[in-house]
Amino acid sequence: MTRFGKRDESLPELIAEAARVALSDARIEQPAAMVVAAMNPEEFTGAGNYGSLIATHLGLSTVPTIRVETATSSGLAGLYAGFATVAAGLHDVVLVVGGEKMTHLPTPRVAEIIGRSIDPQERAYGTTMPALAGLITRAAMHHHGLTLREISQVAVKNHANAAHNPYAHFREPVALEAVMESRIVADPLRLFHCCPISDGAAAVVLTRHRSPVRVAGIGQGMDSIAVRYRTDLTSFRATQAAAQAAYRMAGFGPERVDVAELHDAFSPFELVSLEDTGLVPTGKAGRVTLDGETALDGRLPVNPSGGLKARGHPLAATGLAQIVELVWQLRGVATGRQVEARVGLAQSIGGLATNNWVALLEAVR
Amino acid sequence: MTRFGKRDESLPELIAEAARVALSDARIEQPAAMVVAAMNPEEFTGAGNYGSLIATHLGLSTVPTIRVETATSSGLAGLYAGFATVAAGLHDVVLVVGGEKMTHLPTPRVAEIIGRSIDPQERAYGTTMPALAGLITRAAMHHHGLTLREISQVAVKNHANAAHNPYAHFREPVALEAVMESRIVADPLRLFHCCPISDGAAAVVLTRHRSPVRVAGIGQGMDSIAVRYRTDLTSFRATQAAAQAAYRMAGFGPERVDVAELHDAFSPFELVSLEDTGLVPTGKAGRVTLDGETALDGRLPVNPSGGLKARGHPLAATGLAQIVELVWQLRGVATGRQVEARVGLAQSIGGLATNNWVALLEAVR
Numbered sequence: 146m147t148r149f150g151k152r153d154e155s156l157p158e159l160i161a162e163a164a165r166v167a168l169s170d171a172r173i174e175q176p177a178a179m180v181v182a183a184m185n186p187e188e189f190t191g192a193g194n195y196g197s198l199i200a201t202h203l204g205l206s207t208v209p210t211i212r213v214e215t216a217t218s219s220g221l222a223g224l225y226a227g228f229a230t231v232a233a234g235l236h237d238v239v240l241v242v243g244g245e246k247m248t249h250l251p252t253p254r255v256a257e258i259i260g261r262s263i264d265p266q267e268r269a270y271g272t273t274m275p276a277l278a279g280l281i282t283r284a285a286m287h288h289h290g291l292t293l294r295e296i297s298q299v300a301v302k303n304h305a306n307a308a309h310n311p312y313a314h315f316r317e318p319v320a321l322e323a324v325m326e327s328r329i330v331a332d333p334l335r336l337f338h339c340c341p342i343s344d345g346a347a348a349v350v351l352t353r354h355r356s357p358v359r360v361a362g363i364g365q366g367m368d369s370i371a372v373r374y375r376t377d378l379t380s381f382r383a384t385q386a387a388a389q390a391a392y393r394m395a396g397f398g399p400e401r402v403d404v405a406e407l408h409d410a411f412s413p414f415e416l417v418s419l420e421d422t423g424l425v426p427t428g429k430a431g432r433v434t435l436d437g438e439t440a441l442d443g444r445l446p447v448n449p450s451g452g453l454k455a456r457g458h459p460l461a462a463t464g465l466a467q468i469v470e471l472v473w474q475l476r477g478v479a480t481g482r483q484v485e486a487r488v489g490l491a492q493s494i495g496g497l498a499t500n501n502w503v504a505l506l507e508a509v510r
Numbered sequence: 511m512t513r514f515g516k517r518d519e520s521l522p523e524l525i526a527e528a529a530r531v532a533l534s535d536a537r538i539e540q541p542a543a544m545v546v547a548a549m550n551p552e553e554f555t556g557a558g559n560y561g562s563l564i565a566t567h568l569g570l571s572t573v574p575t576i577r578v579e580t581a582t583s584s585g586l587a588g589l590y591a592g593f594a595t596v597a598a599g600l601h602d603v604v605l606v607v608g609g610e611k612m613t614h615l616p617t618p619r620v621a622e623i624i625g626r627s628i629d630p631q632e633r634a635y636g637t638t639m640p641a642l643a644g645l646i647t648r649a650a651m652h653h654h655g656l657t658l659r660e661i662s663q664v665a666v667k668n669h670a671n672a673a674h675n676p677y678a679h680f681r682e683p684v685a686l687e688a689v690m691e692s693r694i695v696a697d698p699l700r701l702f703h704c705c706p707i708s709d710g711a712a713a714v715v716l717t718r719h720r721s722p723v724r725v726a727g728i729g730q731g732m733d734s735i736a737v738r739y740r741t742d743l744t745s746f747r748a749t750q751a752a753a754q755a756a757y758r759m760a761g762f763g764p765e766r767v768d769v770a771e772l773h774d775a776f777s778p779f780e781l782v783s784l785e786d787t788g789l790v791p792t793g794k795a796g797r798v799t800l801d802g803e804t805a806l807d808g809r810l811p812v813n814p815s816g817g818l819k820a821r822g823h824p825l826a827a828t829g830l831a832q833i834v835e836l837v838w839q840l841r842g843v844a845t846g847r848q849v850e851a852r853v854g855l856a857q858s859i860g861g862l863a864t865n866n867w868v869a870l871l872e873a874v875r
Contacts, residue, residue, distance in 0.1 A: 232598035
């Protein structure tokens, strides 16, 4: 993956940077096929036909390439499309790349483009992604006693982790007070509960051949794009269904997961996701976070990379960056933030939890 | 599929119309997964997260859905993604839908959005899709002696076919003189050599179970997005590679193809595609067209539906509409334009032949 953050390179350049490292690491000169994950390169960068554009930019203009998109979880959708291609025996080595370039645009324009993921009728009333996240956070505080301190500790932990990650957008630790006193974005969410706008790309090589890490399971879960139709605001059906599908494919459950990369676009989402994936019993995620169980040296390290909050969130890059972090952890090369792990879980949220993914990776020894 | 043309319904409504007919025809209440093909719904309609949006609109909000895109060939990319999912054993019944809504926008805006498929550097010099198609047509006329009369006969034939297709955008026959004398769009291409801007949607159900038509082969081919890097302007490497891959998977060659749906976004492309798919020897496509061999009652009917020229070209709907037409032909229900066929070939061009697909369907008897 590339370093995430404010980058001056174009999106094809960022994707090429990640792709070259991945191909070189896998000792592959030319993949048999490629999958490009990008949420909205047309509006973010003005260019379309992105599969062809990237293939040409990589000097691989004749390699079959498709683009996939499931909003902010597009990276794991790319992993799935590549996985299906390999599993079907259609191609034996597939390069999956994902990225987004946004920081060159004014923030209101970025928010407008990301807002296209919201149900059009709800958007017509002026809602935004942070507003919906604030609504969900308020409901979790009211119904489950989630506290602002617990939510804020997620950001503190993830910034602390990112200090050890040279690829992270933010590498400065933040204090609990600073998080709790940062300015309001969408009540009760404050600035330091929200991930930044980042540029970046990540890449993964999938193969049928023996490799140090295997995809043990991958699952997708969906829920209504209209938040007003949800039966529950304080958990995400889409994550629960994705996790169930991934565990079913893997043949094991959350008890075997040693490390997790979760979608903390808003800090409370890490807590919701911890429970939705079954990693922590319902209602306990805030407590275990305050107790340090999800810290780098805890029982179950969560977001050792720094998560979306501190590593950054270049949309379609994010799911693949989670996979890259887990691969590094499972191969024992996550210098400075290495945890003891044999099984890793990645969870990615598309839109306001309308189209989510869970992937399970396992070290092959 | 829906009727193509200027439609007042929204894109989700059009896709739902096609999806419901496909599910009902296949006697499926709920697919296990879905693939949504759409080239650029964000800019054409303002809505994104299209997999989730369509799933919710169909009342199937919990059915796993991904979106795929390969520019103007996105429909067949959707077929491929669904095929891979079924072939990998990940899901047993997959609904693939594709559509586009464009006619509500001013033509220059539509051209701008479609133009994002062109290499950004070539676009910076002001080129457009019709301009590049004109360049290719001029080269074919110069190098291979293709004549304006041969090119124009493609449009005449396809309009004649569409007169029998209740789903077509245009149902009026056109005379050869009218085509040859229509106004210049991009020399030597005239208005009646160019497909219209259309709205519409199409849908296909893929299953592992026995069905009246099987996907015998599907292949993708690519070429540089930069036309200036092509070694040959008068044939499309991307179609040739796609056809080779599809024939390889099917285990047979062009000699078994009885009917074809080809990508005549510009009439000369039907002639180029006839040769690139190996259906007609190089340099003969114009002649066989004038001789009526590709007419409805000819040896090898091409575009019995009316093709992109007369059935219409709602971008991501088109590849799937080709499949729908072939399924109707192979099942013997293409009333008014039925041909004698056991094997059908669909060919779809993405961008300026940067990302092409060929699918082979075979009747199961």
